[in-house]
Amino acid sequence: MAEHNVTPTYRRFDAFDRTLHVLLMASFFGLSISGLPLLFSTSVWANLAARALGGLYLAGRIHRLSAALLIAVFLVHLARIAKRLIVGRDLGVLWGPNSMVPQPRDAADLYQHVKWFIGRGPRPRFGRYTYWEKFDYWAVFWGMAIIGGSGIMLAFKEKTASILPGWVFNVATLVHGEEAILAAVFLFTVHFFNNHFRPDKLPPPDIVMFTGTVPLDEFRREHSLEYQRLVASGELAAPLVEAPSRQMTTGSRVLGLTLIAFGLTLLVLVLYGLASSLPA
Numbered sequence: 001m002a003e004h005n006v007t008p009t010y011r012r013f014d015a016f017d018r019t020l021h022v023l024l025m026a027s028f029f030g031l032s033i034s035g036l037p038l039l040f041s042t043s044v045w046a047n048l049a050a051r052a053l054g055g056l057y058l059a060g061r062i063h064r065l066s067a068a069l070l071i072a073v074f075l076v077h078l079a080r081i082a083k084r085l086i087v088g089r090d091l092g093v094l095w096g097p098n099s100m101v102p103q104p105r106d107a108a109d110l111y112q113h114v115k116w117f118i119g120r121g122p123r124p125r126f127g128r129y130t131y132w133e134k135f136d137y138w139a140v141f142w143g144m145a146i147i148g149g150s151g152i153m154l155a156f157k158e159k160t161a162s163i164l165p166g167w168v169f170n171v172a173t174l175v176h177g178e179e180a181i182l183a184a185v186f187l188f189t190v191h192f193f194n195n196h197f198r199p200d201k202l203p204p205p206d207i208v209m210f211t212g213t214v215p216l217d218e219f220r221r222e223h224s225l226e227y228q229r230l231v232a233s234g235e236l237a238a239p240l241v242e243a244p245s246r247q248m249t250t251g252s253r254v255l256g257l258t259l260i261a262f263g264l265t266l267l268v269l270v271l272y273g274l275a276s277s278l279p280a
Contacts, residue, residue, distance in 0.1 A: 008216035009243040012208055016080070021209045023073045024140075025259065030066030032184055032266055034059045039177050040273030067151055074144050097127045097229060102138070106131040127225040132194045143183050150176040181270060188267035196260060205256030211244040 013021075034053060037046035053059040084090040092098045108124075109131050115121035129137075150172040153160045160168065196204035200222075208214050220227045230236040244252075 007243045009213045009241055010216050010219040011213050011239045011241045012219070013212040015212065018209060018212050020073050020077055023069060027066045027070035027073060028183075028187065029259070029262065030062055031070065031180070034063040034066065035180055036184065036266065036270060036273070039181065040270070040277070043269075043273045043276055045269050046273065064155060067148070067155070071144075071148065074140070074148075097226065098129075100129055100134050100137050102131070102134050106134060125224045126222065127229070128223060130223075136191055136194065139183075139186065143179070147176060147179045147183060150179070181274070184266060184270055188263040192260060192263060196256075205253060205260055207249065207252035207256050210252035210255060211248060213241060213244055215243075216240070 033049065037049040037053075037059065038056070040046045041050075050056055050059055053062060081093055084093050094101055095103065105127075109126065112121060112124040113131075116123045153164075153168065153172045154176060157169070160172075195201070195206050214222075227236070230239070
């Protein structure tokens with residue numbers, strides 16, 4: 001029987017959000033482990049990775065399936081936003097305290113955060129989404145436009161060639177590879193630090209995207225503006241839920257640490273591949 005604790009808990013993300021996030025992670029890791037060996041094909045680790053995947057042919061299949069999953073997740077997310085706008089008439093998606101759209105306050109928060117880093121001011125108070133969470137969010141849109149667009153061109157060569165000149169393939173190949181490296185390095189450094197290795201998050205991992213919940217004290221500390229807004233409007237009680245079971249918490253931590261270790265390993269391999277490709 002699952003054991004629950006009695007810590008007051010706030011639900012930040014619903015099951016739909018968490019499912020999309022898990023699928024997004026699965027697609028990105030699938031794309032990374034199947035695509036990076038091709039970019040660093042002269043490295044010993046790349047040959048070993050390709051063999052572990054069953055050869056270059058199967059690696060290519062995994063890459064395409066992972067790409068299809070990523071595109072599907074992206075389209076479902078856009079459809080959900082459209083539903084909230086059109087059916088629910090929720091304009092808060094586009095602007096306001098619950099929007100992921102960057103706003104003037106985010107620039108002010110960034111400036112205040114830098115001042116706090118160097119001891120020149122108090123720590124800023126954040127709403128539902130911080131400026132770095134919004135940056136991470138919009139990075140996916142950038143990736144879909146650049147990496148996804150070039151990847152689709154390379155996957156459907158005949159259709160692309162019937163519309164665009166041949167030199168486009170050289171550009172698409174270069175852009176696809178370079179942006180893929182940038183995405184991997186960003187995810188396994190900046191994103192990992194923001195979500196798992198900030199001093200106030202140690203020890204890792206942060207499991208909110210697996211459980212969907214966060215202790216109320218932590219929510220009050222990290223998103224104090226959102227907390228105060230909910231208290232003032234009398235809406236705080238609705239998102240308060242039972243804390244996740246010990247089994248759920250333990251499983252989420254094990255999964256989180258496994259994915260972090262896997263990501264950091266890929267980061268080391270990418271950096272090694274980049275270093276070994278430099279001219280002597």
